[in-house]
Amino acid sequence: MLQEQDLGHWRRTHYSSEISPSIGDSEVVVMGWVASVRDHGNIQFIILKDMHGEVQITAKKGECSEPIFEMAKEVKEHSSIGVRGKVRPQEKAPNGAEVVPSEIRAFSIAKKAAPFMMQGKTSTVGIDTRLDLRAVDLRRNYLGAIFRIRQTVLNSVREFLARQKFIEVNTPKMIATATEGGAALFPIFYYDREAFLAQSPQLYKEQLTMAFESVFEVGPIFRAEPSRTNRHLSEAISIDVERAFVDYNDVMSLLERMIVNIIETIKERNADDLKFLESQLPAVELPFPKYTYSDLIDKLQEAGERIQWGDDISPQVMKSLQDDRLNSFYFIIDWPTSTKPFYVKPGTADGGRVCESFDLMYGALEMSSGSTRINRKDQLVERMSKQGLKPDAFDYHLRVFDYGVPPHAGFGLGLERLMMALTKIENIRDATLYPRDIDRLAP
Amino acid sequence: MLQEQDLGHWRRTHYSSEISPSIGDSEVVVMGWVASVRDHGNIQFIILKDMHGEVQITAKKGECSEPIFEMAKEVKEHSSIGVRGKVRPQEKAPNGAEVVPSEIRAFSIAKKAAPFMMQGKTSTVGIDTRLDLRAVDLRRNYLGAIFRIRQTVLNSVREFLARQKFIEVNTPKMIATATEGGAALFPIFYYDREAFLAQSPQLYKEQLTMAFESVFEVGPIFRAEPSRTNRHLSEAISIDVERAFVDYNDVMSLLERMIVNIIETIKERNADDLKFLESQLPAVELPFPKYTYSDLIDKLQEAGERIQWGDDISPQVMKSLQDDRLNSFYFIIDWPTSTKPFYVKPGTADGGRVCESFDLMYGALEMSSGSTRINRKDQLVERMSKQGLKPDAFDYHLRVFDYGVPPHAGFGLGLERLMMALTKIENIRDATLYPRDIDRLAP
Structure with a gap:
C-alpha cells in the first residue's frame, strides 16, 4: 500500500530532461509531482513532472513486482513521489524514454483533486478560485x-x-x-x-x-x-x-x-x-x-x-x-x-x-x-x-x-x-x- | 564668474578611467563631482571624480584663457561640473594624464562644505552625522x-x-x-x-x-x-x-x-x-x-x-x-x-x-x-x-x-x-x- 514516507536517503539522480534512451542499463531515481495518471488495467502510466519537464513512468503487471504495480495504481495526481527504476526507449514518451519502476516512494500524497485543470492555456475556473490556491x-x-x-x-x-x-x-x-x-x-x-x-x-x-x-x-x-x-x-x-x-x-x-x-x-x-x-x-x-x-x-x-x-x-x-x-x-x-x-x-x-x-x-x-x-x-x-x-x-x-x-x-x-x-x-x-x-x- | 547652468547639449565623451596619454590631441568632455581643489596661486588643480575614478584638471594662468582660469579658482568641492579640454601626459596625475580646460560648466555648485572628510577609511564624525546626510x-x-x-x-x-x-x-x-x-x-x-x-x-x-x-x-x-x-x-x-x-x-x-x-x-x-x-x-x-x-x-x-x-x-x-x-x-x-x-x-x-x-x-x-x-x-x-x-x-x-x-x-x-x-x-x-x-x- 502507498504510504507517505520521508525523503530519507533518497536523492534524485536525473532530471526528467535527462531521461533518454542513451542512459542505458543503470538505475535512475526521478522525483517530482504527478501531473497525470492513466489506468489501462494491466498497465499504469504516470506522468511525473519536475522543474525541467516530464518523464513517463510505466508500470506493467508482470513486468514490475506485484507490490510496485499495486502502488502505481494508487498514485494520485499532484502527489510528490520518487521513482527508482531502469530507463527504456519508448517513442511515444517525452524524450523517447520511459522509466520502469523498481521502487516508488510517496513523499506526500494529495488528499484532494485540484479544482482546475493543469494543462492548457486557459483555465476552466475564475481567477479567484485559482488565486485562493495559488x-x-x-x-x-x-x-x-x-x-x-x-x-x-x-x-x-x-x-x-x-x-x-x-x-x-x-x-x-x-x-x-x-x-x-x-x-x-x-x-x-x-x-x-x-x-x-x-x-x-x-x-x-x-x-x-x-x-x-x-x-x-x-x-x-x-x-x-x-x-x-x-x-x-x-x-x-x-x-x-x-x-x-x-x-x-x-x-x-x-x-x-x-x-x-x-x-x-x-x-x-x-x-x-x-x-x-x-x-x-x-x-x-x-x-x-x-x-x-x-x-x-x-x-x-x-x-x-x-x-x-x-x-x-x-x-x-x-x-x-x-x-x-x-x-x-x-x-x-x-x-x-x-x-x-x-x-x-x-x-x-x-x-x-x-x-x-x-x-x-x-x-x-x-x-x-x-x-x-x-x-x-x-x-x-x-x-x-x-x-x-x-x-x-x-x-x-x-x-x-x-x-x-x-x-x-x-x-x-x-x-x-x-x-x-x-x-x-x-x-x-x-x-x-x-x-x-x-x-x-x-x- | 562661475554660474549654474543646465546640462543642455553637453555630454561626457570619456570616463575618468579613459583619460590617458594615448587619447592624443582630440578634445574630451569629462563630468563628475569635485573631490578636491588645490590652489597654488598661478596654477589650480581640480580632482574630478566620476563612477570610474578620478581625473585631474589643471588650469594654469596664461595657459588657459583668463575667464577659465578665474572659473577654475571658484570651483568648490562637491560641485557637479563638466570640463571640456585637451589631454596632456602628467606622470603625477591619475592614469598619467591631466585635462587642460578650455571650457568649464558648473551644473550644480555646492553651497556648503561637507561635515566630514571624504577620503580615508574612518570617518571623523559619528555615524548619525553621516547618516543625516547619507x-x-x-x-x-x-x-x-x-x-x-x-x-x-x-x-x-x-x-x-x-x-x-x-x-x-x-x-x-x-x-x-x-x-x-x-x-x-x-x-x-x-x-x-x-x-x-x-x-x-x-x-x-x-x-x-x-x-x-x-x-x-x-x-x-x-x-x-x-x-x-x-x-x-x-x-x-x-x-x-x-x-x-x-x-x-x-x-x-x-x-x-x-x-x-x-x-x-x-x-x-x-x-x-x-x-x-x-x-x-x-x-x-x-x-x-x-x-x-x-x-x-x-x-x-x-x-x-x-x-x-x-x-x-x-x-x-x-x-x-x-x-x-x-x-x-x-x-x-x-x-x-x-x-x-x-x-x-x-x-x-x-x-x-x-x-x-x-x-x-x-x-x-x-x-x-x-x-x-x-x-x-x-x-x-x-x-x-x-x-x-x-x-x-x-x-x-x-x-x-x-x-x-x-x-x-x-x-x-x-x-x-x-x-x-x-x-x-x-x-x-x-x-x-x-x-x-x-x-x-x-x-
Missing part, C-alpha cells in the same frame, strides 16, 4: 511559461544595465514622508510613529546619482489604489533607473534599447515557452515612435474626443485614434508641467508650460514614466509649493541639494505591465506570484 | 568600495544559484498573518483591514517549491525589533533560498559553496576595493566546521558558562570558547525543536527532541538560519498548536498541503551581516544605503 495554480504549464519568461526579463534587465555600468541598489520601503503627495499610501505603525510604505524609490534613487551616477533598483512598490481593474496591483515590482549627466532623451533611448534587448533575450532563451503560449512577442523597431502630448491632444480633438490641453490622456480615449503604430510601444513626451510630480524638470521654452517628461505606452497600457529631474534646490522648493507640498516635510531630501546634485534623469518601469505587453496576459494578477489588491490580502 | 556620505571612497563589493556579492549569488537551476521570485511584503508568531511585526493599514509587513518570505517560498522546486528571493524583510545594536536593522535585505527534494544537509552544502563562490568572485572583481579597504576576505575551506548544539552546550558548561540545554546560545556566550575555528564561518546544527519555528522538521531520533536545523555563524555573528521543513499538514498543525499558534489563521497556507507539497529545505541569509563578515564593517548601518532602526526613519 501554489497549486502555479503548477499549470501556462503559468510555468509566464514565470520562466519573467525570469528572463529580469536577467536581461540586469545584464543590460550592468553593461551600461549601472549599479544595483536597494532603497528603504518604510519612509517618513509621502513622495508625491499623500494619496494612495499605506500607513504603517513604525514603533511609536506613523510611517508609510514607499510608492517608489524616486527621491532615493535621485540622491544616489550623487555618489554612484547610474543606479537601478528592482523592488516592490506599494500603492493603496482602491481600483478594481485588470491592470492595477496594490503591490508590484518596479524596475527603477536613474542616471547622472543625461536628460530625458538619453533615458528614453536607454529604455527602448533595454526593451528591445529583453525581447531578443526571450526569443533566445524561451523558445519552448513562446511555442507553448502560441504568442508572438511585440514587433519592435528602434527608435520607438514619439508623440508630443500637445500633438496627441490635437489628434484626439480632431477625432471628436472632448479633451482639453492639460487633461490626462486615458487608455479609453487613446483607443479612438486609428494609428497602427499605437498598438505597440510608443512614447508620449512633453507633458504639461502641471500633470507631473514636483521633481520633473520644466522645459525652457514657453515659461516651462511643458516638462521634459515621457510615458512609455504599449497600446492603451502605460508601462513607464520618466523625465529629466530638477537638480537645484530653489527650483524644487518652488515646484513643491506650487503643488501644495510642504518643503519642510522634505528637509532630509532638500538638504542634499546643497552639495552639488548632478543633472540627472530616469524612469520607473512596471514589471507586471511589461509582462502583460510581452506575453498577452489578460489580467495583471497572473504576472505576479501572489497578487495584492483592495480585495485580496491572501494567500 | 547621499553625500556615500561619496566617501570607503563606502564606494563597500557598495561595489555588495554589488559583486549579489551578482555572484544570482550567478551561482542560476547555475544550480534556481528561479528568482518575489513574494508579497504585505501579509495578513504573522509567520512566526506575532512579535516584532510592523502593522499596516491595508485599506479597511489590519495587515503586517513580512518578516521573511518563509511560507511563500516553501509553497513555491511545489511548482518551481528551487526558488530564491533577494528582497526586503521587516523586523520591529526595538534593539539598539551594531548588528540589527529594522529593514534588511534577505537572500532566501528554498529547494524541493533535499534536506538540511544538502542546503548547508549549497550555502557554504555559495559563500566560497562569493569570496572567490570578490577576489576576482574587486581587487582595487580590497586594496583600498586593506581588508582580508575570510579564509575559508570546505566543508565549514559543524558543531551540534548539544556539544556546544557541553563545551560552554565546561568553560564555566551558566547555560542549560534548551537555552539560546548568545554571541556573548560564544566568546568564552577558545577555538580558532569559531572565528570564521561555522555551523551550529541540530537545535532543540522547541527553539525553532513551527515549520522546522523535528528529527526522527529521541522523540524529535532536536530538529533538522542549522545556524551559519561568523564568529559571534549569526549569518543564516536554515532547516529541513515539515511537508505534511498534520505535523504542521501539531507543531503550530504546540507553539501556541492558531492553525485557523494559517488556513491559506495549510490548504496547500492537501496537494502534495514535496520534501524541502532552505535558509535565509542576511545580506548586511554577510557584508559585515566579508569587509569587517563595524556597524551594520554601513552595509545598507539608508538604514532603518528604532530611532531612524530618515532620510
Whole structure:
C-alpha cells in the first residue's frame, strides 16, 4: 500500500530532461509531482513532472513486482513521489524514454483533486478560485511559461544595465514622508510613529546619482489604489533607473534599447515557452515612435474626443485614434508641467508650460514614466509649493541639494505591465506570484 | 564668474578611467563631482571624480584663457561640473594624464562644505552625522568600495544559484498573518483591514517549491525589533533560498559553496576595493566546521558558562570558547525543536527532541538560519498548536498541503551581516544605503 514516507536517503539522480534512451542499463531515481495518471488495467502510466519537464513512468503487471504495480495504481495526481527504476526507449514518451519502476516512494500524497485543470492555456475556473490556491495554480504549464519568461526579463534587465555600468541598489520601503503627495499610501505603525510604505524609490534613487551616477533598483512598490481593474496591483515590482549627466532623451533611448534587448533575450532563451503560449512577442523597431502630448491632444480633438490641453490622456480615449503604430510601444513626451510630480524638470521654452517628461505606452497600457529631474534646490522648493507640498516635510531630501546634485534623469518601469505587453496576459494578477489588491490580502 | 547652468547639449565623451596619454590631441568632455581643489596661486588643480575614478584638471594662468582660469579658482568641492579640454601626459596625475580646460560648466555648485572628510577609511564624525546626510556620505571612497563589493556579492549569488537551476521570485511584503508568531511585526493599514509587513518570505517560498522546486528571493524583510545594536536593522535585505527534494544537509552544502563562490568572485572583481579597504576576505575551506548544539552546550558548561540545554546560545556566550575555528564561518546544527519555528522538521531520533536545523555563524555573528521543513499538514498543525499558534489563521497556507507539497529545505541569509563578515564593517548601518532602526526613519 502507498504510504507517505520521508525523503530519507533518497536523492534524485536525473532530471526528467535527462531521461533518454542513451542512459542505458543503470538505475535512475526521478522525483517530482504527478501531473497525470492513466489506468489501462494491466498497465499504469504516470506522468511525473519536475522543474525541467516530464518523464513517463510505466508500470506493467508482470513486468514490475506485484507490490510496485499495486502502488502505481494508487498514485494520485499532484502527489510528490520518487521513482527508482531502469530507463527504456519508448517513442511515444517525452524524450523517447520511459522509466520502469523498481521502487516508488510517496513523499506526500494529495488528499484532494485540484479544482482546475493543469494543462492548457486557459483555465476552466475564475481567477479567484485559482488565486485562493495559488501554489497549486502555479503548477499549470501556462503559468510555468509566464514565470520562466519573467525570469528572463529580469536577467536581461540586469545584464543590460550592468553593461551600461549601472549599479544595483536597494532603497528603504518604510519612509517618513509621502513622495508625491499623500494619496494612495499605506500607513504603517513604525514603533511609536506613523510611517508609510514607499510608492517608489524616486527621491532615493535621485540622491544616489550623487555618489554612484547610474543606479537601478528592482523592488516592490506599494500603492493603496482602491481600483478594481485588470491592470492595477496594490503591490508590484518596479524596475527603477536613474542616471547622472543625461536628460530625458538619453533615458528614453536607454529604455527602448533595454526593451528591445529583453525581447531578443526571450526569443533566445524561451523558445519552448513562446511555442507553448502560441504568442508572438511585440514587433519592435528602434527608435520607438514619439508623440508630443500637445500633438496627441490635437489628434484626439480632431477625432471628436472632448479633451482639453492639460487633461490626462486615458487608455479609453487613446483607443479612438486609428494609428497602427499605437498598438505597440510608443512614447508620449512633453507633458504639461502641471500633470507631473514636483521633481520633473520644466522645459525652457514657453515659461516651462511643458516638462521634459515621457510615458512609455504599449497600446492603451502605460508601462513607464520618466523625465529629466530638477537638480537645484530653489527650483524644487518652488515646484513643491506650487503643488501644495510642504518643503519642510522634505528637509532630509532638500538638504542634499546643497552639495552639488548632478543633472540627472530616469524612469520607473512596471514589471507586471511589461509582462502583460510581452506575453498577452489578460489580467495583471497572473504576472505576479501572489497578487495584492483592495480585495485580496491572501494567500 | 562661475554660474549654474543646465546640462543642455553637453555630454561626457570619456570616463575618468579613459583619460590617458594615448587619447592624443582630440578634445574630451569629462563630468563628475569635485573631490578636491588645490590652489597654488598661478596654477589650480581640480580632482574630478566620476563612477570610474578620478581625473585631474589643471588650469594654469596664461595657459588657459583668463575667464577659465578665474572659473577654475571658484570651483568648490562637491560641485557637479563638466570640463571640456585637451589631454596632456602628467606622470603625477591619475592614469598619467591631466585635462587642460578650455571650457568649464558648473551644473550644480555646492553651497556648503561637507561635515566630514571624504577620503580615508574612518570617518571623523559619528555615524548619525553621516547618516543625516547619507547621499553625500556615500561619496566617501570607503563606502564606494563597500557598495561595489555588495554589488559583486549579489551578482555572484544570482550567478551561482542560476547555475544550480534556481528561479528568482518575489513574494508579497504585505501579509495578513504573522509567520512566526506575532512579535516584532510592523502593522499596516491595508485599506479597511489590519495587515503586517513580512518578516521573511518563509511560507511563500516553501509553497513555491511545489511548482518551481528551487526558488530564491533577494528582497526586503521587516523586523520591529526595538534593539539598539551594531548588528540589527529594522529593514534588511534577505537572500532566501528554498529547494524541493533535499534536506538540511544538502542546503548547508549549497550555502557554504555559495559563500566560497562569493569570496572567490570578490577576489576576482574587486581587487582595487580590497586594496583600498586593506581588508582580508575570510579564509575559508570546505566543508565549514559543524558543531551540534548539544556539544556546544557541553563545551560552554565546561568553560564555566551558566547555560542549560534548551537555552539560546548568545554571541556573548560564544566568546568564552577558545577555538580558532569559531572565528570564521561555522555551523551550529541540530537545535532543540522547541527553539525553532513551527515549520522546522523535528528529527526522527529521541522523540524529535532536536530538529533538522542549522545556524551559519561568523564568529559571534549569526549569518543564516536554515532547516529541513515539515511537508505534511498534520505535523504542521501539531507543531503550530504546540507553539501556541492558531492553525485557523494559517488556513491559506495549510490548504496547500492537501496537494502534495514535496520534501524541502532552505535558509535565509542576511545580506548586511554577510557584508559585515566579508569587509569587517563595524556597524551594520554601513552595509545598507539608508538604514532603518528604532530611532531612524530618515532620510
